[in-house]
Amino acid sequence: MIAVLLILVPLLTGFASFFIKNEKTVRSWALFSSLVTLGVSLTGLIWLKDPKYLSHTCEWLPALGSSFSVKLDGLGLLLTLLNAISFPVIFIATWNTPYRKANNFFALMLLGQAGMMGVFLAMDALLFYFFWELALIPMYFLCSQWGGEKRIAVTFKFFIYTFVGSLLMLIGILYLYNKTTSHSFSIQAFYDAGATLSAKQQNLVFWLMFIAFAIKMPIFPLHTWQPDTYEQAPTATTMALSGVMVKMGVFGVLRWLFPIVSGAAFQWGDFLTPLSIIGMIYASLIALRQDDMKRLIAYSSIAHIGLLSAGLFTQNTSGLQGVMIQMFSHGINIIGLWIVVEWIERKTGTRKLSQLGGLAQTAPSLAVFFVIIALANIALPLTNAFVGEFLIFNGILSSYTQYYLWFTVMAGICIILGAAYTLRMVRKAAYGNTNEITGAVTDISLSEKVALGIIVLLIFCIGVFPQPMLDLTSGVTESIANKFEVIRYPVVMPK
């Protein structure tokens, strides 16, 4: 019931939006729709906890062994909540941004949201693939239609990249499907089939599917689409992309990869963790030299995702728990940063740090919010990111690999680099003397205050009191971690 509504509300309201020609009306309509979705999501989280409300299964393609099966578990609740919170915030923050053909813009945004909801809810591999692609198509049109100058080529690169990845994933899904005893696409059948695979077969499936997730996250060296796309996309779309969509990759690993081919995932951990850490350092160093704020945040996002991926491959409770929290926190924080950048660009017409400065004098409220979100981006204690990153570091330090100390130290360096580039951005944009561009700027209006207020509230709430969120996801985390526990310390049966 709840699960179906989470997909249906944005889907139907999205289609309806195509036909609302008045710009003001369609804005309100989109905001209304996203608030309804948020309401549904909160209802499922707080009041209707009974499993019968949270899952739904009906027949879809019986001949293929696929059914329309959706379910909200801890992981799903967390990410649908992130998805549901993000869109109202995005719509409020960009309330004053003008769009050509606003009806199409908002319709596609809502359809994208519906697609992502489906990804987080699907309990059937074919359905999962369906939504995985459906989330991409609206984003493709959004970026190519409303983006910057080089939008067409850049978005195309993004599309082809992800499309190749998802097609390989489709092969992986089909391969597993042929190994299921009941010829079914249901997640349970996949879990069972994964356990029967030989080591070689596990490796094959692991790589077929992991490439799709790695491109989506993105992990070094598959990240090259990301900075360009974030820079060229309209900022509202960038928020959806970086806030929610990249979590699809992490989510995919947690739901569709680790539980199915845990053996291969364990084996490749020592290869992929260094790759993630190299990506972190590399992205952080590039971020240090960026002049364009959008590119800077894009690279900062790669660095953060690198940490998430390193956290994934710790494959222990602490690391995975950290990943859960950090997925949510990263989404919130980066949307906050984009709101600030979008506002700056709209008011001053530039994103170049070299042309900015002194915004704290002309827009003091903005500066306050900006600093808080920046500090959250650095993961200062009391902010949400601290909880997640602390748990991830704890996880890396206690992980099974013999190189754990190296990994911890190298990842730790990135935290310092992160502080360096984030503070450099704040200093150059908000402090110093005003110039002719920033001198005439007036402070943020009510809609931005509301949006940033929500973000800052969430930052502190999770930072100070993370326990509910930890409780929410602990079940999923435990079950995944246990799978690896069995591999590390196989139980020897007494003869």
Added chain:
Amino acid sequence: MNALIVSAVLGVVMMFSSVWLKSKAAIRNVAIAGMVLLVAVNIMEFCGVQLFHIDTKGMISFDKFALVFNTVIFVSTLLYYLLSARDMEKVGLNYAEYFALIFFILCGVTLSSSFQSLLVLFLGIEIISIPLYILTGSDKRNLKSNEAALKYFLLGSFSTGILLMGIALVYGAKGSFNTEVIDAYFQGSPSVLLIGGMLLLMFAMAFKVSVVPFHFWTPDVYDGAPTVFTSFMATIVKAAVFVAFIRLFDQAFGLLQAQWQLFIAVLTALTLLIGNITAVFQQSVKRMLAYSSISQAGFMLLAVYAMNTDAKEGLLLYTAAYCLATIGIFAVLIKMSDYTFEGFNGLAKSQPLLAATTTVFLLSLAGIPMTAGFLSKFYMLKAAMATGKNLWLVIFAVLMAAVSVYYYFRVIQAMYFKEGEPQQISATASFKWTLIFLAALVILLGIFPGLIIGWLYF
């Protein structure tokens, strides 16, 4: 049997209709009414109503697969008439004859989708081919059309020769034209005659469905023929021959699968590679669609390669998905004055509906979920995967599907994201409604493929 006789009679009726009917609209309406009748009698046979009782001595068998396939083909042709019949007027003076030829082709399609004897297969293929040679050259004053017709005729008759030779060799080995006798169980290794005949048959069929390396005629012929008829050739005819292909290898050479499977796999890979890579470099949308038809043939060939239940169901869905989408794109293309990619620039602004429906068709051809194209590709991959070997082929196929996104999306980019001079396009309301219907059908089949496949188990 109903459809076979009715389509032949309708062909004759159309030939004489130009004598009695003076207005082109009347001829068109008769043709459309005839097509509706054809669909109706075919469905009647499906429901068990036989209008004609003729003993074919086991040479023809109208089984469920053939009947469902015929329905798909006839409905596609009906939609093709509704969309493009008006545009046939521009080709030449012999308006009624074009319809007559198309009905004759449909008669051949009925034969080749239900044959049980190699002779009937030969008849079917020939009845399809000869009217096609005429349609290709129907733009008599256009040199390119003439060239295409001649090229098609020469190469086509050559491949017919090979087909006959193959049939003769198989007859020599087995002493019968009947597919059941040919496929009867035998001990020991198959004779050289049989293998040789099978290979020749494979080459001839591969030529007809433009499988690499027998594809060289396709781009020139598709490009040279009047665009209305290219649309028909590239979709309905190709699908029909494909069904004959899979029927032949299923019924006559099922036991020899070990001998031909790897061969077909290599042909599939080559077709996908050449079709997709060459399509990327085309500047004209019409030529791009010609190469895209080759690459789509590569995907359909996966069904022949896998040859299991999924493959047959999937081929049915694939032909429907491919025909609907390609007919739709061609219908829009015919209305354009400029066939290059630049010609599509800014179409979304001047003709938002045409652009939107074309986008659905292109997404379907590219195999994006929620369109029929995705599920049909999915069926093909699933079938190939179920053989349990040659995983490289499946991976190669999806990589090539990713390449195809490049050229299909170029059209979408031109329509939506590039500015251009708005073209003068005359689209009637009924044309637009048919397009919407077609697009809706593509999406509907993409969510509920059972709408077609379910009939096989009705």
